[in-house]
Amino acid sequence: MDSDFIYVYCILDHRPLLEDQSLASSFEVLPVKEYYAAIKHVSSNEFSEESLKKNFADPEWIETHTRNHVEVISSLMVNQAVLPFKFGTVFKSEENLEKFIEEHSSYIKDHLRALEGKEEWSVKIYCDKKVIRDKIVELSNELRELEKQVRESSPGKAFLMKRKKTALVEQKTRELMKTHGQECYEQYKNISESIRMNNLLPRELTERQDDMILNVACFIDRKNVSNFLHITNLQREEYQPLGFSIDVTGPWPPFNFVEMNDSRLQS
Amino acid sequence: MESRPNKIPTHQDMENNVVDRSQEVTLHEILDRVLNKGVVLAGDLVISVADIDLVYVGVRVLLSSVETLERIQSDKQKENEHMHGPNAGINR
Numbered sequence: 001m002d003s004d005f006i007y008v009y010c011i012l013d014h015r016p017l018l019e020d021q022s023l024a025s026s027f028e029v030l031p032v033k034e035y036y037a038a039i040k041h042v043s044s045n046e047f048s049e050e051s052l053k054k055n056f057a058d059p060e061w062i063e064t065h066t067r068n069h070v071e072v073i074s075s076l077m078v079n080q081a082v083l084p085f086k087f088g089t090v091f092k093s094e095e096n097l098e099k100f101i102e103e104h105s106s107y108i109k110d111h112l113r114a115l116e117g118k119e120e121w122s123v124k125i126y127c128d129k130k131v132i133r134d135k136i137v138e139l140s141n142e143l144r145e146l147e148k149q150v151r152e153s154s155p156g157k158a159f160l161m162k163r164k165k166t167a168l169v170e171q172k173t174r175e176l177m178k179t180h181g182q183e184c185y186e187q188y189k190n191i192s193e194s195i196r197m198n199n200l201l202p203r204e205l206t207e208r209q210d211d212m213i214l215n216v217a218c219f220i221d222r223k224n225v226s227n228f229l230h231i232t233n234l235q236r237e238e239y240q241p242l243g244f245s246i247d248v249t250g251p252w253p254p255f256n257f258v259e260m261n262d263s264r265l266q267s
Numbered sequence: 268m269e270s271r272p273n274k275i276p277t278h279q280d281m282e283n284n285v286v287d288r289s290q291e292v293t294l295h296e297i298l299d300r301v302l303n304k305g306v307v308l309a310g311d312l313v314i315s316v317a318d319i320d321l322v323y324v325g326v327r328v329l330l331s332s333v334e335t336l337e338r339i340q341s342d343k344q345k346e347n348e349h350m351h352g353p354n355a356g357i358n359r
Contacts, residue, residue: 011306066297087301089308100308122296198299205295215299249292255304 005047006030006091009038010073010082010253011101013112023075026068030094032101035108038076039097047090073253081115083108084253111258117222118193120257121250123232125184125214126206127177131243136172143168180244181214184235191228194219196256210245217256225251 009027015036018024030037045051055061069087076082091097101108137143143165150161189195198215206212220228229248236246 062298063294066294066301069301070292070297084305086303086305086307089306122299124296201295201299205298206293207295217300249296252300253305255300258304258306 004041004093005044006094006097007040007042007047008085008089008091008097009040009069010076010084011108011112012036012038012076012080012082013109014080016076017079018075023072027072030097032094032098033105035101035105037097037101038072038082042090052088070253074251077251077253081112081117082253083111083115083258084255086255115254115257118254118257119220119222119225119251120254121218121220121225121228121248122252123184123188123214123216123218124201124212124247125181126208126210126245126247127213128210128243128245129173129177132173132176133169135242136169136176140168140172143172176242177213180239180242184239184246185214185216187231187235188216188218188228191224191231192218192220194257198256210243217252219254219257 011032013035015029015031016038027038027040030039046055055065066087073082073084091100137147146161146165146168150158150165153161185195196217196219198217200212200215203209203211218228232246232248239246
């Protein structure tokens with residue numbers, strides 16, 4: 001190894017008990033001031049600016065390292081609050097990390113306190129428009145009537161009626177997606193301490209056949225998590241037959257609930 | 268995409284039928300969190316800021332290329348509708 005850089009996973013306020021020993025070799029715990037940093041020593045060969053440019057273009061490298069980043073932090077947050085760092089944060093030296101922690105001690109303290117006893121959960125809702133379109137016709141009297149008129153009309157008139165029906169199906173499909181998506185969101189919002197809307201990911205990234213219509217991160221008090229899961233289960237029972245798919249994962253490290261680009265963090 | 272097991276702990280109260288993919292979190296779920304969230308640092312203490320931004324840009328590039336693709340498809344669709352639209356249909 002040419003020289004050591006310090007890759008930081010997260011900061012904690014007491015020495016962690018690692019429940020998953022298989023990860024023990026992935027990182028070490030460094031006492032820094034009154035905190036502990038979960039870190040690993042990385043090679044400048046791998047994490048230099050030039051190397052990273054190359055590595056970031058390698059999907060396999062990205063997958064291995066991002067999964068490791070989440071796995072290590074997740075294993076540490078079982079018993080205590082963690083302040084997760086963005087993937088790829090590398091300090092030049094232990095001294096630099098120490099300097100950072102010293103300078104931002106109150107920020108770290110405040111955030112760890114705010115994160116205590118809460119969990120981040122992800123909800124992604126997807127819609128299969130084909131299923132909804134079929135269901136819409138079943139559910140809407142207006143559409144069923146229109147369908148009847150199409151069958152009973154002359155070919156010319158039937159053509160126009162079909163176009164009208166197609167437009168109405170699209171409109172009602174959009175309305176249903178919006179209404180149900182909003183209903184679900186309101187329920188998550190009510191049970192969460194905080195909620196964050198994230199970008200919708202295209203099919204090319206999700207590798208799914210249906211479309212993402214809602215992507216939220218919920219910050220939930222641990223005592224409300226069972227209730228939250230119960231709510232998502234009820235939503236799934238209600239909306240799945242209509243073509244909605246509710247994908248719940250967690251608990252995640254609180255990536256969405258630590259302030260980003262805090263001016264106090266700009267060294 | 269082949270799903271891989273992960274070691275993200277699941278909540279003890281979690282009902283098995285609730286979180287149907289709790290044991291196999293997809294890469295897009297991971298990237299959705301770790302690339303642009305968490306404590307973000309800038310300055311002399313860290314070396315990777317510019318590079319982290321590159322990751323972010325990398326994903327944005329991917330997203331914008333998808334958007335471009337969608338726009339092209341949408342334009343083609345509009346063009347198609349223009350050529351075979353309602354008037355064209357009626358005139359036939």
